[in-house]
Amino acid sequence: xxxxxxxxxxxxxxxxxxxxxxxxxxxxxxxxxxxxxxxxxxxxxxxxxxxxxxxxxxxxxxxxxxxxxxxxxxxxxxxxxxxxxxxxxxxxxxxxxxx
Numbered sequence: 001x002x003x004x005x006x007x008x009x010x011x012x013x014x015x016x017x018x019x020x021x022x023x024x025x026x027x028x029x030x031x032x033x034x035x036x037x038x039x040x041x042x043x044x045x046x047x048x049x050x051x052x053x054x055x056x057x058x059x060x061x062x063x064x065x066x067x068x069x070x071x072x073x074x075x076x077x078x079x080x081x082x083x084x085x086x087x088x089x090x091x092x093x094x095x096x097x098x099x
Contacts, residue, residue, distance in 0.1 A: 003062050012067070012093075013056055013058065014057050014069065016034075016052075018030045019031045031052055034051045036049050040084060055072075056072045056097055057070060063084075066085065069083065069084070070082060
């Protein structure tokens, strides 16, 4: 997947990948990989980690192996940046999945 810059025409709906072989729990869903969130696209400063997070995010920029995430949905501040997460921790989908 090529890189893209924030403010361009490229956006993606992203969420944490399911753990392969993870057991589905009624009312909770399948377990997801932990998202490790970094301050920048170099992955040098870990800011937080989100375990079993099922929220959708907007991927607004991609640099190398990192995607910049913002909160998605009708009731959130679309300017709120979460941080940068490695591509291999994310599942990508259509923008309609983010609302």
